[in-house]
Amino acid sequence: MLDKVKQQMQSKSEVLESCNLSQEQLDSHWMPYTANREFKENPRIIVSAEGNYFTDSAGRKIFDSLSGLWTTGAGHSRPEITEAVSKQISNLDYSPGFQFSHPKSFELAHRITEFMPEGMNRVLFCTSGSEAVESSLKVARAYWRKHGQSSKTRFIGRMKGYHGVNWGGISVGGIAVNKNMFGQSLEASHMPHTMIPENKFSKGMPTEGAHLISELEDMIALYDASNIAAVIVEPMAGSGGVIPPPVGYLKRLREVCTNHNILLIFDEVITAFGRVGSNTGSEEFGVTPDLMCIAKQVTNGTIPMGAMVAKQEIYETFMEAGGAEHNVELLHGSTYSAHPVACAAGLAALNILDDDQLVARSAAMAPFLEEKVHELKGTQYVSDIRNYGLAAGITLEADPQGGPALRPYQVAMKCWEKGFYVRFGGDVISLGLPFTVEKVEIDNVVNAIGESIRELA
Numbered sequence: 001m002l003d004k005v006k007q008q009m010q011s012k013s014e015v016l017e018s019c020n021l022s023q024e025q026l027d028s029h030w031m032p033y034t035a036n037r038e039f040k041e042n043p044r045i046i047v048s049a050e051g052n053y054f055t056d057s058a059g060r061k062i063f064d065s066l067s068g069l070w071t072t073g074a075g076h077s078r079p080e081i082t083e084a085v086s087k088q089i090s091n092l093d094y095s096p097g098f099q100f101s102h103p104k105s106f107e108l109a110h111r112i113t114e115f116m117p118e119g120m121n122r123v124l125f126c127t128s129g130s131e132a133v134e135s136s137l138k139v140a141r142a143y144w145r146k147h148g149q150s151s152k153t154r155f156i157g158r159m160k161g162y163h164g165v166n167w168g169g170i171s172v173g174g175i176a177v178n179k180n181m182f183g184q185s186l187e188a189s190h191m192p193h194t195m196i197p198e199n200k201f202s203k204g205m206p207t208e209g210a211h212l213i214s215e216l217e218d219m220i221a222l223y224d225a226s227n228i229a230a231v232i233v234e235p236m237a238g239s240g241g242v243i244p245p246p247v248g249y250l251k252r253l254r255e256v257c258t259n260h261n262i263l264l265i266f267d268e269v270i271t272a273f274g275r276v277g278s279n280t281g282s283e284e285f286g287v288t289p290d291l292m293c294i295a296k297q298v299t300n301g302t303i304p305m306g307a308m309v310a311k312q313e314i315y316e317t318f319m320e321a322g323g324a325e326h327n328v329e330l331l332h333g334s335t336y337s338a339h340p341v342a343c344a345a346g347l348a349a350l351n352i353l354d355d356d357q358l359v360a361r362s363a364a365m366a367p368f369l370e371e372k373v374h375e376l377k378g379t380q381y382v383s384d385i386r387n388y389g390l391a392a393g394i395t396l397e398a399d400p401q402g403g404p405a406l407r408p409y410q411v412a413m414k415c416w417e418k419g420f421y422v423r424f425g426g427d428v429i430s431l432g433l434p435f436t437v438e439k440v441e442i443d444n445v446v447n448a449i450g451e452s453i454r455e456l457a
């Protein structure tokens, strides 16, 4: 069966021919986060998707083991969303979002709050996770100014943290390769990550690492809380390699932030809406931030959308300090904020999560993923495995010549040949399975990864 899928792989000219693309067209697209030179020699082109599968240009069925890019937990091409989007475009294709709006923006904002922890009930829309992060950083600084504490400007992020591509996001982000090409912009410091040797091969929440919060306390002592606006972390780091929080870690983080009057921002772009088996990471780990960033799963990946969700008190601070009633309280927003088509997609996508009980399904399938993925322990080059909810990270030892990123790339390419799309980044292969995944699909994709790693020898 696998061999058959492999045999159907196309050469570059066959890919171009079947997609009716010229070399010039291929070259015109400067692809994001992509090895463009390699890709343009070996184009991997997806032409359609349904359920848990893509179809590539050769007509091969490819299992989607990352739910797109952590976006499509309900499976691809859900007719409910297609219908809602198409109805919306024909009824109201665009509506200005500044000083005017449309009904679905309010409906979706309220719907989102139903997935949020108690008290997080004010939603500011944008169009991506990166923009949600920028919104939260700007709001954190402005909040302190409204309270007369304008010296609170520094941010604290975490090593291995990913907060998108914009200036604020790469400043607080902790993945060196994403920042060092561009230089620093905002003043930011970084707590240590928790992917420590004691936690290797831990299942679910690791037991060690809560003590690392003492390093945050050291930073606060160094910079002084009067100069720090916020701490931003992903409750479970995603892009950095799937790093679930150690037991007790987030609770201590919350306490330290509260005690020092520092806002806590959870970047839940990956973790919100089911990935960790609850509505949010905040709910799953029992810790409520002051601001939250969401995106990806909100529209099941169909239409770009992100949002920052705030505690009511933060919103009220801006309202109370707003001055005359015709004043704009927060000078921030973008052309496509609360785009009506994205709102329609979001309402349909969140209804699917509820109707199909996909958050509970994500939680129910998690133990099987845990059991299966840890079977790779002992496979050559596998130096660590972590999992939580329907996410897992597998770290491979660096290749002596090719460096840390080579083996995951090679494994992912072998998986693609075998009919599996798997995510590789840095020294990690990540799984972010659709919530609609079946056990046999988990079996198959983990087996394909294991087989591909063994083929490297």
Ligand code: PXG
Pocket: 069, 070, 128, 129, 130, 131, 133, 162, 163, 164, 165, 234, 238, 239, 240, 267, 268, 269, 270, 295, 296, 423, 425, 430
């Ligand atoms: N914050 C977090 C926690 C993210 O995971 C962003 C912000 C930025 O969102 P946008 O929508 O601007 O990309 C992200 C995005 C991967 C992968 O494979 C992860 C992301 C994006 C693409 C790939 O790990 N995370």
Ligand code: PLP
Pocket: 333, 334, 335, 336
């Ligand atoms: N650049 C220019 C010249 C603009 O006019 C605008 C928006 O009006 C932007 C950038 C920002 O674009 P967006 O609102 O889509 O983020």
